Every structure is written in C-alpha cells, then in structure tokens.
Amino acid sequence: MKTTLITVTGLLFGTAALADGHTPVLTVYAPDYFGSEWGPGPSIEAAFEERCECDLQYQTGDLLPRLLLEGARTEADVAIGFNSDITKQARDSGMFAPHGLDLSPLTLPIDWNDDTFLPFNYGHTAFIYDNTKLDGFDSFEALLNAPDDVRIVIQDPRSSISGLALVLWVQAVYGDEAEAAWLRLAPKIVTVTQGWSESYGLFTDGEADVVLSYTTSPAYHIIAEDDLTKSAAIFEEGHYFMVELAAKLATTDQPDLADEFMAFILTEEFQTMIPTTNWSFPAALPVEQWPEGFQDLPMPETVFFYDENEAAALRDTAIEAWRSALSQ
Amino acid sequence: MAQRVVAIIAALVVAGLVIGPVTAVLWRGGGFTTLSAADLSALQFTVWQAFWSAVISVALAIPVARALARRSFWGRSVLISIMGAPFILPVIVAILGLLSVFGGNGFVNLVLEPLSVPKLDIYGSHGVILAHVFFNLPLAVRLILQGWLAIPSERFRVAASLAAPVFWLLEWPMLRRIVPGAFAVIFVICIGSFAVALTLGGGPKATTVELAIYQAFKFDFDLSKAASLAVVQLCLGLGAGLIALLLARGDMLGAGFDRVVQRWDGSRLLDATWIGLATLFLMAPLLAIFIAGLAGLFDLPIGIWGAASRSFLISLGAVALTMALALPLATKAGEAASLLGLSVSGLVLGTGMFLIVQPYVQPSSVALPVTMLVNVLMALPFVLRILRPGVDSARVDFGRLGQSLGLRGWALWRIVYLPRLRRPMGFAAGLTGALAMGDLGVITLFSRPGQGTLPMAMYQLMGAYQMEAAYGAALLLVMLSLGLFWVFDKGGRAHAVV
Numbered sequence: 001m002k003t004t005l006i007t008v009t010g011l012l013f014g015t016a017a018l019a020d021g022h023t024p025v026l027t028v029y030a031p032d033y034f035g036s037e038w039g040p041g042p043s044i045e046a047a048f049e050e051r052c053e054c055d056l057q058y059q060t061g062d063l064l065p066r067l068l069l070e071g072a073r074t075e076a077d078v079a080i081g082f083n084s085d086i087t088k089q090a091r092d093s094g095m096f097a098p099h100g101l102d103l104s105p106l107t108l109p110i111d112w113n114d115d116t117f118l119p120f121n122y123g124h125t126a127f128i129y130d131n132t133k134l135d136g137f138d139s140f141e142a143l144l145n146a147p148d149d150v151r152i153v154i155q156d157p158r159s160s161i162s163g164l165a166l167v168l169w170v171q172a173v174y175g176d177e178a179e180a181a182w183l184r185l186a187p188k189i190v191t192v193t194q195g196w197s198e199s200y201g202l203f204t205d206g207e208a209d210v211v212l213s214y215t216t217s218p219a220y221h222i223i224a225e226d227d228l229t230k231s232a233a234i235f236e237e238g239h240y241f242m243v244e245l246a247a248k249l250a251t252t253d254q255p256d257l258a259d260e261f262m263a264f265i266l267t268e269e270f271q272t273m274i275p276t277t278n279w280s281f282p283a284a285l286p287v288e289q290w291p292e293g294f295q296d297l298p299m300p301e302t303v304f305f306y307d308e309n310e311a312a313a314l315r316d317t318a319i320e321a322w323r324s325a326l327s328q
Numbered sequence: 329m330a331q332r333v334v335a336i337i338a339a340l341v342v343a344g345l346v347i348g349p350v351t352a353v354l355w356r357g358g359g360f361t362t363l364s365a366a367d368l369s370a371l372q373f374t375v376w377q378a379f380w381s382a383v384i385s386v387a388l389a390i391p392v393a394r395a396l397a398r399r400s401f402w403g404r405s406v407l408i409s410i411m412g413a414p415f416i417l418p419v420i421v422a423i424l425g426l427l428s429v430f431g432g433n434g435f436v437n438l439v440l441e442p443l444s445v446p447k448l449d450i451y452g453s454h455g456v457i458l459a460h461v462f463f464n465l466p467l468a469v470r471l472i473l474q475g476w477l478a479i480p481s482e483r484f485r486v487a488a489s490l491a492a493p494v495f496w497l498l499e500w501p502m503l504r505r506i507v508p509g510a511f512a513v514i515f516v517i518c519i520g521s522f523a524v525a526l527t528l529g530g531g532p533k534a535t536t537v538e539l540a541i542y543q544a545f546k547f548d549f550d551l552s553k554a555a556s557l558a559v560v561q562l563c564l565g566l567g568a569g570l571i572a573l574l575l576a577r578g579d580m581l582g583a584g585f586d587r588v589v590q591r592w593d594g595s596r597l598l599d600a601t602w603i604g605l606a607t608l609f610l611m612a613p614l615l616a617i618f619i620a621g622l623a624g625l626f627d628l629p630i631g632i633w634g635a636a637s638r639s640f641l642i643s644l645g646a647v648a649l650t651m652a653l654a655l656p657l658a659t660k661a662g663e664a665a666s667l668l669g670l671s672v673s674g675l676v677l678g679t680g681m682f683l684i685v686q687p688y689v690q691p692s693s694v695a696l697p698v699t700m701l702v703n704v705l706m707a708l709p710f711v712l713r714i715l716r717p718g719v720d721s722a723r724v725d726f727g728r729l730g731q732s733l734g735l736r737g738w739a740l741w742r743i744v745y746l747p748r749l750r751r752p753m754g755f756a757a758g759l760t761g762a763l764a765m766g767d768l769g770v771i772t773l774f775s776r777p778g779q780g781t782l783p784m785a786m787y788q789l790m791g792a793y794q795m796e797a798a799y800g801a802a803l804l805l806v807m808l809s810l811g812l813f814w815v816f817d818k819g820g821r822a823h824a825v826v
Contacts, residue, residue: 032784035777037631038792042777059692061774068549069356069682075690089549151432156526158543190432191451191530194523194539197790198420202527204795205424205620207431220793279793323366326531 024054026257029067029074031081035060040277047269054257064090071095072251077258080120080246080265083161085168085315087117087245088308097250099262105284106266109303110241117245119283120265121274123214124239124300125165126232127152134209137233140173140181143210148187153199153208157319160195162242166212167318168311169240172304178318182325189326215239215297220279223293231298238302243283334656339665342653345705346668349680350558356683357551360559367553370535371560377453377525377534378518381460382511388461389468389510390503392606395599396469397476407603408473409814411610412466416762416809417617418783419523420790421802424620425613426450426459426528435612451530459524464514466610467759471513471713474752475506478717505576509663509713512572516565516671516709537561541673551679558676565671569664617799617806624800632785632801636808639765639782642696643812646703646764647757653704654711654756655741658719663712669705677702678770691774699771699781703764710763711756715749722748754820758813765809782808 026048035041035058045056059066063081067074067090074095082090090096098115106112112119127143129136134150137143143152155163167178174181190208193199203211215234221227246265248258264270268289271282275294287295306314354360363371396408414422429435430450437447450458479498487494522538529535537557544553657666669677681698682691691698722745730744746753768783780788782805789798 032772032775033788033791036780036785036788036792037629037777038788038794058777059774060776061692061772062546065545065549065679066682066774069679070686073686086547156532156539159526159539159546164547186531189531191527192532193527194542197787198423198523198527200793201420201424201790201795201798202427205427206433207427217793224793323532327533 024254024257026052026054026056026254026261027059027075027077028056028261029059029061029063029076029079029081031063032060034058034081034278040273043273043277044270047273048261048264051264052257052260054254056261067095067249068093074249074251076249077252077254078246078248078261080244082117082245082247084117084243084245084308085161085164085306085311086308088312090247091116091308095250096247097252099248100259101263101266107282107284107286108243109299110305112243114245117247118262118265119243120246120270121278121280121283122241122243123216123280124241124303125162125169126213126215126217126234126239126300127210128203128213128217128230128232129210130229131231132229136231137235139236140170141237143233143235144181144184146188150188150210151190151208152185152188152210152212153190153202154192154212155196155199156192156194157322160193162196162212162214163192164315164319165240165242167322168306168314169304171314171318171321172240172306173237179321179325182322183328186326186328192326214242214280215300216275216280216294219275219291219293219297223276223291234298234300236301238304239300241303241305244280335659335662338653338656339662342657342669342705342708343665345701346562346672346677349677349684350555350562350672352680352683353551353558353676354555357553357555359552360556361550361552363553363556363560366535367537367540367557370537370540373525373534374519374521374536374538375564377456377460377521377536378515381457381464381518382515384457385461385464385468385514386472386507386511388606389465389472390507391598391602392465393469393472393476394499395602396473399596399599399603405818407607408470409817410614410810411606412470412759412762412813412817413614413806413810414462414610415464415466415759416766416813417463417806418766418768418786418802420787421617421799421806422463422613423459423524423527424799425617426462428616428620429612430455430458435616451528453529453534455528455530456521456525456534459528460514460518460521462610462613463524464517465606467710468510468514469606470755471510472503472506474714474755475502475717477751478502478721506717508572508575509716512568512667513670513709513713515568516667519561519564519568519671520673538673538675541675545675545679554673554676554679558673561671561673562668565667566664568671569667573660573664614806618803621799621801621803621806624796624798625803626800628797628800628804629789632782632804634778635780635782635785636804638696638779639805640808640812642700642703642781643761643764645697645700646707647761647816649700650704650707650711650760651753651757654708654715657708658712658715660716663709663716666708666712670709674702674706674770675773677705678773681770682774692776692779695771695775695779696781699767700764702770703760703767706767707760707763710759714752714756714759718749718752719745750820752820754817757820758816761816762809762813765812766805 033039041058048056063079096116099118108122157163157167170178170181199211202208215232218230218232221230248262252258266284271285274282275291479502483498487497520538521536525534525536541554541557544550685691685694726744730740766783771781786798786801789801
C-alpha cells in the first residue's frame with residue numbers, strides 16, 4: 001500500500017508543469033471557463049506566445065478570492081476575467097496598476113475611462129426562449145404580464161454573477177418597485193440555480209421555457225449548431241450591460257510582458273478570437289468585423305450600467321428585494 | 329498498546345486535517361462573526377431538511393434491505409452494485425436525471441397528464457428531500473443490509489424452529505445498533521447540501537448554510553463569516569455523531585458458524601414489491617442519464633481522456649489513503665471524530681489548505697493532492713460506518729480466540745480480522761474510489777489548465793454551451809465510477825469466506 005501511495009503521489013505531482021529556466025514566464029490568472037480548452041484561453045495563449053517570446057501560463061480558479069488570499073505574495077502578472085459589478089473590492093485592495101493604454105479603440109455601447117481595468121468583451125443579460133414555442137417578449141412588462149404557466153429559470157444572485165446582474169437589472173428598470181416586480185415574476189420562476197450552467201441545462205432539456213442568459217447566447221446555437229430556434233427577448237426598457245475586465249498586478253515581476261499582454265487585448269488579433277470562443281461581443285472591434293452570426297443578433301437600444309460604486313451600494317437592496325419576494 | 333498508538337495518531341491526523349484549515353481561515357478572517365437573521369433561517373432550513381432526508385432514507389432502506397437480505401434471485405448482486413450509483417453521481421447530473429423523471433416535462437407528468445390528475449411539481453422542500461433520498465437511500469440500504477448479513481444465520485434457524493419472533497429477537501437489536509450510525513452519516517451529508525437544495529428547492533426559501541458560505545467567500549470575501557459558518561457545520565456534524573453513539577445500543581448476538589445460510593421466512597410478495605419500487609425509483613433517473621449521454625459519448629473531445637485519467641489516479645490514491653487511515657480508526661471514538669471531515673464545508677477546507685501551503689509552494693501545483701486529501705476526509709465517515717460493525721463483531725467473536733492463540737498486531741489482523749472484513753472493505757474501497765472520481769471538489773479553487781479532473785471538464789463543457797458533450801462526459805464519469813466501485817466491491821465479495 002505504501003508503494004502505491006508513493007507512486008500515486010509521484011504521478012500527481014509529476015503532472016505539474018515545469019517552467020523552462022530561460023524563457024520568461026507571464027502568469028495570467030483567469031476564471032476556470034476562460035482557461036479551459038473549450039474557452040478562449042488556449043488560442044489567446046498561442047497567439048501571444050507567437051509575438052512575445054515568452055511562456056504564457058494560466059492559473060485558473062475563483063479570480064478575486066484567490067488574489068485577495070494571496071495578497072502581495074501572488075505570482076500573477078495579469079488577471080483577466082473580472083466582472084464590473086464586483087471590481088470595487090478588487091480596486092480597493094490596491095493590488096492593481098494602471099494599464100496606461102489609449103482607450104480609443106474600444107467599441108463598447110457605454111463610455112469607458114477606467115485607467116486600471118481594461119474591458120475585453122461584453123454582453124447584456126437577456127432572457128432566452130425557443131421561438132418555435134413562444135412569441136417572445138418585447139418588454140420587461142410583457143414578461144411580468146406573461147401567463148403564470150410560462151416557466152422561467154434564473155440564477156441565484158448570491159452565487160452567480162449573471163444572477164447578480166439580473167437583480168441589478170430589475171433594480172434599474174423598477175427602482176423602488178423592484179420587489180413588486182419580483183412578486184409578479186415569482187409565480188413563473190420554476191427555480192433558481194447556483195450558476196449559469198445548471199440553468200442553461202434545464203432550459204435545453206425542456207424543463208424551462210425561458211432562461212436568464214445573455215444576448216449573445218443565440219449566436220452559439222446559430223454558428224456552432226445551425227440552430228435558429230433560440231432567441232433573446234429584447235426589452236424596450238433596456239438591458240443590463242455586463243463587461244469583463246483585465247488588469248495588471250502592481251507586484252508583477254514581468255512588467256514589460258504584462259504591459260505587452262494588456263496592449264495585446266485591444267488588438268484585432270485578440271478581439272477577433274473572442275466572439276466564437278467566449279460567445280460574447282468583442283470590446284474593441286467594429287461591428288463589420290464581427291462573425292456573421294454575431295452581426296445579425298438583435299441589440300438592445302438602451303443599456304443600463306451601474307459603475308462599481310453604484311453596484312456595490314445597490315447590491316444588498318437589490319438582492320433583498322429578490323429574496324423577500326421569492327420567499328413569500 | 330501499539331495498536332492504540334496507531335489509532336491515536338490516525339485520529340490526530342484526521343482532526344488536524346479538518347481543524348487546521350478551518351483555523352487558518354478563521355485566523356485569516358480575524359475571528360468569529362455573529363450570524364445574521366438570514367444565516368439563522370438558512371441554518372434552520374439546513375437542519376430541517378437534513379433531518380427529514382435522513383429519516384426518510386433510513387426508514388425506506390429498512391424494508392428494502394430486509395427484502396434483499398431474505399431473497400436470492402438472478403441478478404441480485406449486480407442490482408446491489410448498480411443501486412449504489414446515485415450516491416456517486418455528480419450533483420448536476422443527478423438533478424437532470426431526476427428532472428427527466430419527476431420534472432415538469434418528466435416521465436411521471438407525461439403519464440399523469442392524460443389522467444387529468446394535477447401535475448406533479450417537484451420544486452420545493454419536498455423536491456430537496458426527494459433528491460436527498462435518491463442520493464442516500466442506496467447508502468442506507470447497503471449499510472443496513474450489511475447488518476442483516478452479519479446476523480449469524482443459525483440464529484434464524486433456531487428462531488424458526490422455536491417459532492420465536494424473528495424481528496424482535498434478532499432484527500430489532502441489529503437495527504438498534506446499525507440505524508443510528510446510518511442516520512448520522514446521511515444527516516451530515518445533507519447538512520452540506522448546496523446545489524440540490526437550491527435547484528430543487530425552487531428559490532431562496534431553500535437556502536442552506538453552504539450557500540451562505542459560498543456567498544461569503546466568493547462575493548463578499550468575508551472569511552470570518554465563512555469560517556464561523558463552517559464551525560457551525562462542525563458542531564452540527566459532531567452533535568449528530570455523538571447522538572448516534574449514545575443511541576447505538578444493542579448487544580452483539582454472539583458468534584455463529586460464521587457462514588451464510590439461506591433464509592425462508594417473510595413474505596415473498598412484500599419483498600418483491602419493496603425491491604421493485606426501490607429499483608424503479610433509483611434506476612429510472614439513471615436510465616435517463618444514460619440515454620442523454622449516449623449521443624455525446626462517442627464524440628467526446630480528446631482532452632476528456634487526460635481529465636479522466638487524472639480523476640482515476642486521484643481516486644486510487646484516495647482509496648489507499650482512506651483505507652490506511654480507516655483500519656486503525658475503526659473504533660467508536662474514531663468514527664465520531666471522522667464525521668468532522670464530512671460535516672465541514674469543502675470550500676472552507678480547500679481555502680484553509682490553500683492558506684497553509686501557500687507560503688511554501690504554488691498552491692496550483694498541489695491542487696490534485698489537496699483534492700485527494702479532501703476526498704479522503706469526506707469518505708472516512710462512510711468507510712468507518714461500513715467497517716465498524718464488522719470490526720466490532722470480529723473483535724467480540726474471535727478476539728479471545730486470537731488472544732489465546734497468541735496472535736497479536738499484524739498477524740491478528742491478517743489471520744482473524746481482515747478475512748472477515750473483506751466484504752465491507754471491498755464496499756468501502758469501492759465507495760471511496762467512486763466518490764473521489766465524481767467529486768468536483770476544491771480543485772475549482774486553484775488549478776491550472778491541463779490539470780483538471782473529469783467532473784471539472786464536464787462543468788467546463790456545460791459552461792461552453794456544449795451540453796451534449798457534457799452529458800457524454802457525465803456518462804463516462806458514471807461508467808468509470810461504477811466500474812471502479814464494482815471492481816472493488818466485487819473483489820471484496822468474491823473470495824470472502826464470510
């Protein structure tokens with residue numbers, strides 16, 4: 001038994017990658033989905049290593065908790081994949097350095113002047129439905145007025161970033177009336193899941209008619225599956241805007257490489273990889289250069305966006321309105 | 329004497345591996361926090377659902393286990409093996425399987441619809457309990473079945489020839505000994521429930537302590553709160569363990585000829601009904617998972633195989649380490665101590681281990697060993713629950729004989745105990761391996777690409793919209809877990825002399 005144990009431990013440890021002593025290593029922290037072989041990470045790594053003569057290594061996991069746990073001791077040079085609704089805590093930690101980049105290439109639907117957190121993709125929260133079964137909803141009001149047998153599945157704002165975006169969205173549309181709006185929506189909500197994947201699985205399995213996801217979700221079905229039956233309901237009140245961000249660590253031991261990577265994010269090469277690997281809109285690419293399935297996606301005319309301070313201030317109120325209405 | 333020293337060391341290792349990380353998180357968070365009203369209502373719901381889930385699982389398991397103990401039929405051993413499958417399924421897979429049977433468009437509602445019976449709505453507290461019973465009924469059945477098989481068979485003959493009440497004389501004392509422990513283990517498993525409670529609970533009414541920990545860690549980075557809640561979980565687990573120890577009375581029946589003998593009592597029809605119902609309840613969702621995964625199984629991405637082999641190694645490592653710790657710990661106190669590891673949040677354990685290793689190594693380079701270690705801690709309570717009754721009776725029945733023959737230490741184990749423990753050891757090893765294979769675990773906290781495990785790859789595929797491939801990966805996971813479980817379990821029973 002002892003030998004087995006040693007062998008096994010050896011095998012497990014042995015799989016850890018060993019960095020070559022000569023090539024400089026750029027350590028990039030990213031969420032699990034980003035670094036996985038089915039996310040945007042691998043192609044971005046390959047493209048960057050072409051130009052930097054370095055070794056880009058991802059470390060994946062819960063981005064912010066991990067960085068805060070490690071503090072100044074972190075080996076991260078760059079962190080990519082923050083959500084704007086929770087960057088206040090990241091900024092307050094003082095762990096990040098200004099990127100020093102010209103932001104004019106950005107093509108976001110809102111103005112962005114942050115000198116530390118750099119957008120690399122965006123999307124909007126939206127309700128997705130099967131257009132062969134439902135007519136869709138042209139406003140939040142229409143969704144609230146829908147018959148109670150329409151089955152909606154959403155994510156929990158306490159455990160999921162898209163769930164959090166939803167409660168902020170409701171807050172933006174209904175303000176003080178948010179709880180009343182949730183009460184009208186409540187009978188239609190079949191269930192609330194821990195994360196996006198569980199919800200989306202319930203939707204594709206036919207357990208729900210409508211799922212909280214993103215305006216870009218239909219693009220996956222159109223491009224990867226040739227399936228035109230999934231649509232995002234575009235609401236006239238507007239949609240909540242979600243942006244993913246990258247930042248350079250103040251403690252990086254590879255400042256030049258980190259700067260180079262940050263600049264790489266805004267390049268056409270990086271941006272053209274985003275749509276079909278991350279299934280979201282690129283943050284700095286004119287619409288004409290988007291892949292076909294993306295160009296045709298219906299876009300909301302109005303976008304709501306709370307900056308990190310507003311989001312932090314409203315968060316508890318918005319979650320409480322949701323919790324209290326859905327607990328009744 | 330030497331044996332006691334080994335036991336104490338093993339107990340200290342286990343307690344240290346649990347209390348160390350929790351303390352590290354607590355220390356880093358700056359001490360305890362008072363709990364909010366929302367936390368207290370989450371706590372209340374957590375205990376409530378765990379209590380009823382455990383009560384119902386155990387209550388249903390008793391007639392099923394008795395039926396399986398009394399009957400022998402073709403395919404019985406395969407059925408017993410496959411019946412264990414729900415217990416080792418990744419949570420999301422099990423939920424989707426359950427929903428294809430009990431959900432809005434599920435099989436049950438398809439049948440009910442033309443009968444103009446009101447639709448079955450699975451979402452709510454009853455859904456949470458249903459899912460927990462689905463997960464834990466198989467474990468309860470196996471634990472109690474072991475108790476039945478351990479009753480010396482001659483006793484049944486004697487009872488029959490004297491027309492004595494078999495239940496009160498033989499079975500009740502066995503149940504009194506076995507059931508409290510089974511209840512405690514299942515109660516503690518359900519304390520940590522998170523995704524099941526949320527998804528099938530239908531909303532924030534069904535909030536558990538584990539969700540509050542997750543929120544505290546992920547969104548608020550409030551380590552003090554996460555650790556405080558983990559300590560509450562610890563106390564609940566320990567409390568359940570102590571109560572089970574106090575309740576688990578009932579004398580050992582003494583030794584028999586130490587061989588299995590066929591039984592002839594009980595109603596054939598009643599037994600068939602119980603076995604049939606349990607099989608249907610446990611197998612229908614599994615069948616749905618099988619069908620959903622079949623299409624994806626044949627074009628799984630290449631990367632899956634690396635993930636699968638890493639999961640396999642973790643699994644084998646966990647089996648070896650768990651068994652090494654379990655044998656010396658197979659005592660009353662050892663079993664109670666082991667409940668610590670199961671009751672405390674995996675997220676807090678993982679974070680604590682991260683904090684402990686971080687000054688010395690890059691945490692992601694030890695992600696796999698740490699995952700394995702957490703799995704060992706989680707498996708120990710099951711393993712001890714499975715081994716203890718066997719160890720106890722072997723000690724009582726043959727301990728004196730061994731002593732009079734001068735057997736001591738390893739020789740005593742090799743000649744007397746181990747042969748009698750083959751069946752429970754096989755089962756325990758199989759369960760540990762399968763559990764470790766299916767556990768998403770702490771690896772999601774810190775990892776690096778190319779180091780993921782199979783459950784992790786499955787979630788990644790789901791996150792990348794590739795649902796079909798994800799279900800294929802889930803099916804692969806189920807088959808590997810069940811395969812491993814079957815090999816160990818079978819290995820244990822094949823040559824078992826008793």
